[in-house]
Structures are given as C-alpha cells and as structure tokens.
Amino acid sequence: MKHLRPLNQKGSRIAGQLRPPEEDVVALQNPPQPAPRPHIPMGCSLSFSPGWEVDMAGGTAGLCQPVERDIYDCYVTCFWPAQVPDHLNNSPDWATKCAAATKDWRNLDLVFP
Amino acid sequence: MKTLVTLVTLYITAAPAATLFLGAYPNSIMVFDEAKGQIIDRIPLSTGLPTSMRLSIDRKQIYVTTNDHSGIEVVDVATRKVINHFVLNTPTKRYRFNGGVTDPQGHVFYTVTTEMTKLDDRYEIGKLKYTVIDLAQQKIVKAVEIAHEDENANAGFYGRAGFEVSPDGKYLYQFRDKVVILNTDDFKVVDRIDLSKPDFPGMENVGFGGLLDSISEPGQHISLFNSADPIVHNRVFGIARFDLSTRRVNFTPIGPAPAGMAGLQVAPDKKHAYTVIANGAVANKRCEFWAFDLGTNRITQTAEVPCRSRFSFGMAGDGKKLYFYGAGFEIDVYDAATLKHERTWDLNNDVTGAGMIVVN
Numbered sequence: 001m002k003h004l005r006p007l008n009q010k011g012s013r014i015a016g017q018l019r020p021p022e023e024d025v026v027a028l029q030n031p032p033q034p035a036p037r038p039h040i041p042m043g044c045s046l047s048f049s050p051g052w053e054v055d056m057a058g059g060t061a062g063l064c065q066p067v068e069r070d071i072y073d074c075y076v077t078c079f080w081p082a083q084v085p086d087h088l089n090n091s092p093d094w095a096t097k098c099a100a101a102t103k104d105w106r107n108l109d110l111v112f113p
Numbered sequence: 114m115k116t117l118v119t120l121v122t123l124y125i126t127a128a129p130a131a132t133l134f135l136g137a138y139p140n141s142i143m144v145f146d147e148a149k150g151q152i153i154d155r156i157p158l159s160t161g162l163p164t165s166m167r168l169s170i171d172r173k174q175i176y177v178t179t180n181d182h183s184g185i186e187v188v189d190v191a192t193r194k195v196i197n198h199f200v201l202n203t204p205t206k207r208y209r210f211n212g213g214v215t216d217p218q219g220h221v222f223y224t225v226t227t228e229m230t231k232l233d234d235r236y237e238i239g240k241l242k243y244t245v246i247d248l249a250q251q252k253i254v255k256a257v258e259i260a261h262e263d264e265n266a267n268a269g270f271y272g273r274a275g276f277e278v279s280p281d282g283k284y285l286y287q288f289r290d291k292v293v294i295l296n297t298d299d300f301k302v303v304d305r306i307d308l309s310k311p312d313f314p315g316m317e318n319v320g321f322g323g324l325l326d327s328i329s330e331p332g333q334h335i336s337l338f339n340s341a342d343p344i345v346h347n348r349v350f351g352i353a354r355f356d357l358s359t360r361r362v363n364f365t366p367i368g369p370a371p372a373g374m375a376g377l378q379v380a381p382d383k384k385h386a387y388t389v390i391a392n393g394a395v396a397n398k399r400c401e402f403w404a405f406d407l408g409t410n411r412i413t414q415t416a417e418v419p420c421r422s423r424f425s426f427g428m429a430g431d432g433k434k435l436y437f438y439g440a441g442f443e444i445d446v447y448d449a450a451t452l453k454h455e456r457t458w459d460l461n462n463d464v465t466g467a468g469m470i471v472v473n
Contacts, residue, residue, distance in 0.1 A: 055395050055422075062395030064422045069441045072138055072463055073423070076162060076180060087162065092181050096139045099462040100442040 068102040085111045131430020134175060134188075135438070135460070136163035136467025142177065143462060144193055145444075147429055150458055154193050160184025160200050163467040165212045169219055170331045175470055176215060176222065183208040185222065185246065190472055199251035205231045208253075210244065214276040214285070216297070217331075222246040223276060223285055223297065225267050226256065241267050243285075243300040257300040266290050275310070279357040280332040286357060288336070294360060306362060308338035308353055311374035332357050335407075336377045337388055339370045350374060352386075352410050365410045377405075380432025380449070381473075384408055387435055387449060389418065389426050402435070402452045416452035425464075430473040439464050 006012040055062030064070040074084045075095060085091030091111055098107040130148030137143045140161050144154035161181025168175055174196075175188040182200035189196045201208045206228060213224030224246065228239035241264055245255040259267055266289045277286040284303060285295040292306040334355040341348045351366035373391035380386065386405040393399055400420030406413045418437075425439035434455070437445040444458040 057395045059396060062398070062422055064440055069421075069463075070423070073440065073466065076164070076465070087180060092161070099138055100460075101138075101463055102441060103461070 066102055068105050071101045071105070071108075131471050131473045134166065134190075134470040134472065136166060136177070136465035137460075138162065138463045138465055140179075140181075142166070142175075142188065142467075143460060143464075145458075145460070147434075150456075152460065152462075156188055156193055156195065158184075158186050158195070158198075160186055160198050163465050166467045166470050167212075167214060168470050168472070169215060170217055172472060174219065176213075177467065178211060178213070178224075183210060185248070187248065197248060197251075201226075201246070201253065207231070207236075212276065213246075214278050215248070216278060216282045217280055218282070220248060221254070222248055223278065225259070226253070228256070240264075243295070260302070263293065263302075277334050277355075277357055279360075281358065284357070284360065286334065286355065288334070292338075292355075292362070304360060308340055308362070308364060310376075311337055311339050311350060311370065335379055335386075337374055338364065339374075340364065340366065352377070352405070352407070367410060367412065375426045378426065378428035378432075378435070379407070380428070381430075382432060385432065385449070387428065389420065391420065402447070404449070404452065414452060418447070418452070418454075425466075425468050427469045427471065430471045436469070438469065439466070 004015075006015045071084060072095065076087045085094045087094070091109070094109045094111060095101070097109065098104040101108070130146065132153075133143075133145040133147060134156075135143045135145060137155070140158045140163070142156040142158065142163060143152050144156065145151070146153045158177065158179055161179040161184055163177050164180045165178045166175050168190075173190055175190060177186045177188060178184070179186060179200075182202040184198060184200040186195050187197040188194070201210075208226045208228055210224045210226040213222050215222050222245070224244050226242055226244040228242070230237045230239065241259045242256040243259060244253055244257075246252070247254045275288040277288070278284070278297070279286070283297055285297050285300075287293045287295065288310050290309045292308050293302060294304040294306070295301065296303055334353075334357060336353060337350055338353045339348050339350050348370040349366045350368065350370040351364050353362055353364040355362050371390040371392050372394075375389040378387045384407055386407050388403050388405070389400055390403055391398055391400045398420065400418050402414075402416045402418050403412050404414040405411065421437065421440060423440040424437050427436040427438065428434070428449070429436070433449050435447040435449050435452075437447070442460045442463050444460065446455045446458065447453065448455050
C-alpha cells in the first residue's frame with residue numbers, strides 16, 4: 001500500500017482499516033493452526049467428527065478399529081444421537097445386556113423412536 | 114535350606130502386585146489383579162454408569178461419578194464395597210458434571226456443574242458453576258458462576274479439566290489450557306500460570322484431577338506441560354513440578370512440543386517417567402513412547418508404538434509395565450524397560466472413560 005494513496009474520504013477510511021493500529025513486530029511463527037478440514041455435506045447425521053462413517057478428515061483411518069469400539073462413547077456422551085440411542089435422556093438401558101460391544105453387539109437392545 | 118533362603122529373599126524383595134480398578138459398562142467397577150492377570154471382583158454401582166474415578170489422598174477410598182442420574186459413589190478400597198452413594202438429579206433439576214476432587218478430609222467434593230431446570234415448556238440450561246457437593250449431606254451446598262474468560266475452557270465434557278487441591282484445603286488447582294489456582298472459599302482466581310496441559314487427539318482424558326498422570330505424592334503434582342513464548346509462539350514442552358502448598362512451580366523445558374502428548378506416568382521410584390506422544394493425524398498419526406529420567410529431565414528412550422484411535426495410558430503399580438486400554442475390552446501390556454509389547458489382557462467387558470485406578 002506504500003504506492004497507493006487515497007484520493008477521497010472513502011479511500012481514506014479503507015486505508016485506515018487496512019493500516020495496523022500501531023507499528024508492531026511481526027512474529028516469525030504463528031501459533032499452531034488446525035489443518036483445514038474437508039467439507040462434508042450434511043446427510044443423515046448431524047455430526048461427523050468423529051463418526052462411524054468418516055473421521056474428521058473424511059476418511060476411515062481415524063476411526064476406531066473395529067467400529068464397535070466407538071459405540072459406547074457415542075452413546076454415553078450423547079455425541080451422536082442420530083445413529084445411537086442416547087444414554088442420558090431416552091435409552092439408559094440400551095446396553096445393559098452388552099458388556100463388550102465388539103463381541104456382544106447382537107445383545108444391544110432395539111430402539112424404536 | 115539354601116532354596117528356602119532364596120525364596121524368602123525373593124518374597125521380601127519382590128514388589129507386591131497391584132490391584133486395578135476399572136470403570137466398566139454398563140454399571141460396575143472391575144477389580145483386576147495384576148499378578149493373576151484376571152478380574153477378581155466386580156463392584157456394582159447402583160447409580161449407574163461410571164464416568165470418572167478418583168483415589169482419595171490416603172488411598173483408602175475411590176470417588177466415582179456416574180452418568181445416569183448424576184450420581185456419586187464412594188468405594189472402600191479394602192473391602193471393595195460402596196460405602197456412600199447418592200444422586201443429584203431431582204424430578205425438576207438435572208446436573209451434568211464430570212470429574213473433580215475432594216478436600217483433604219474427604220468431606221466435600223469440588224467439581225464443575227451445569228444445572229438444567231425443567232420448566233413447563235422447556236429445560237432452562239444454567240451457566241457453568243464451580244460446585245461444592247457435601248458428601249455427608251449428599252447435596253450441593255455451594256455453586257459459584259465461572260468467570261466469562263474461563264467458561265470455554267470448562268465447557269468441554271462438563272469440566273473434565275483436572276483438579277488438585279492443596280494439602281491445607283485452601284487452594285484448588287485446575288490444570289487445563291492454563292493452570293488456574295482458585296480459593297476454595299469463594300472460587301476467586303488467585304493466580305494464573307501460563308502452562309498448558311498438552312492435548313492428545315483421541316486420548317480419553319480422564320478427569321477427577323489426575324488427567325491420567327500418576328500422582329506420586331500428596332501435595333505435589335508432576336506432569337508434562339507446554340509453554341509458548343509471546344513473540345514467536347514457539348511451543349516447548351517440559352516437566353513442571355508443582356508444590357501445591359506453596360503454589361511454587363518449577364518448569365524445566367525439554368524440547369519442541371510434539372503435536373500430541375499424553376499425561377506423565379511417574380514410576381514409584383520417582384526417577385523414571387513415561388508418556389505417549391503423537392505426531393500427524395488420522396491415517397498419518399504415529400505414536401511413540403517417551404521415557405524420561407526425572408533426575409536429569411532428559412528423554413532416555415523412545416520407541417514407536419501402534420496407537421489406537423482412542424485409548425488411555427496407564428502404568429502398573431510397580432512401574433514396570435505400561436498399559437494401553439480404553440475404547441474396548443483389552444489392556445495391552447508393554448514392558449517399561451524395553452518399551453516392547455508383552456501381552457494383551459482380555460477383560461471381556463468394555464472399559465468406560467472413567468479410566469483406571471492403581472492401588473498397591
């Protein structure tokens with residue numbers, strides 16, 4: 001902006017906005033920024049981070065292996081109510097017959113909304 | 114005779130195996146014998162699913178928070194029986210809380226709660242509050258609103274950020290993006306220290322104070338923290354030693370901070386400590402064990418380890434084994450000296466985010 005000078009009031013206001021409020025030392029390194037995440041269109045679920053279908057990067061590598069390991073955290077923390085009954089409000093007994101989800105998932109109760 | 118002497122010597126020098134207490138689905142605590150490698154008892158919890166556990170300072174009781182009705186249960190370690198239990202929810206009020214700490218006498222329980230009040234047409238969600246629960250009266254006796262600048266740091270998982278209390282009971286320490294020291298009388302902030310607990314994507318950051326650190330001594334908190342200078346924001350990790358009585362902190366920087374770092378597990382000899390670090394994300398995530406010499410504050414050994422997407426990190430009672438567990442029904446056992454995988458214990462029961470308490 002050194003070579004451009006505003007000619008009217010509007011231009012002066014724009015230049016004022018772009019000008020830093022005070023001279024400052026510019027840091028060489030910024031605080032760590034999170035990596036940009038892929039845009040995942042809203043589908044059947046309200047949230048995909050993390051989920052069973054895709055992880056936060058849009059793939060499956062970040063999911064629990066096997067996925068049944070992740071069932072209970074979604075259930076208890078009410079994080080993923082679209083696919084899993086929520087423990088806190090509506091289905092506290094959903095998993096009472098299933099101690100190990102990976103082995104006993106057939107014993108999970110059926111829920112009819 | 115010689116054999117007998119050898120056996121007696123071995124018996125005297127061998128450290129007794131510890132007992133592990135693990136939160137289990139749907140509503141119990143598993144008692145696991147390290148020596149036998151099997152579950153030896155199960156403590157049923159009448160108030161529901163365990164979400165966090167905390168060992169008392171005298172190591173005689175375990176305080177458990179439960180999910181179903183916002184309950185607290187107190188377990189006697191020696192008898193493995195529940196000696197006190199109650200719930201906070203009422204027909205018109207519900208609470209969310211997760212983690213906390215008792216005062217040194219074990220009379221009250223400090224935590225962070227969100228109160229939800231049932232009205233005729235809706236639930237009214239209250240602000241986050243520092244909360245004092247009287248364990249004898251079995252109810253909340255004090256709740257103080259959290260200052261606006263501290264709300265975000267307390268919001269995730271309803272205040273899972275780790276708490277510690279000073280031996281005289283005057284100060285409450287909260288270890289999160291900063292170390293915040295509060296007066297236990299009025300919850301006014303006494304001090305803020307610019308040291309942050311390292312994050313670990315996928316780490317089940319168990320609350321109730323320890324944040325997966327093995328607390329070695331009452332009145333002290335030793336763990337890994339990140340520090341950043343204000344100019345170039347270069348993140349450095351190091352070992353910090355807190356004297357909870359005097360509020361004095363000694364931070365020794367060690368090196369550039371990795372992307373993720375678990376809590377520090379300090380061995381009983383107080384010379385060796387271990388953590389798990391992660392670099393990269395999802396498919397590119399790589400994990401390593403890092404072993405520390407606490408005498409010189411140096412890394413003595415590293416080894417790559419296959420890390421699960423979500424797990425907890427723990428240590429055996431004698432400090433000779435390291436545990437990977439959580440998000441499943443297994444405990445992966447690693448040798449602390451070689452950092453090599455030894456065996457896998459099948460619990461046949463999923464472990465909750467309440468984590469593991471180790472009692473010798």
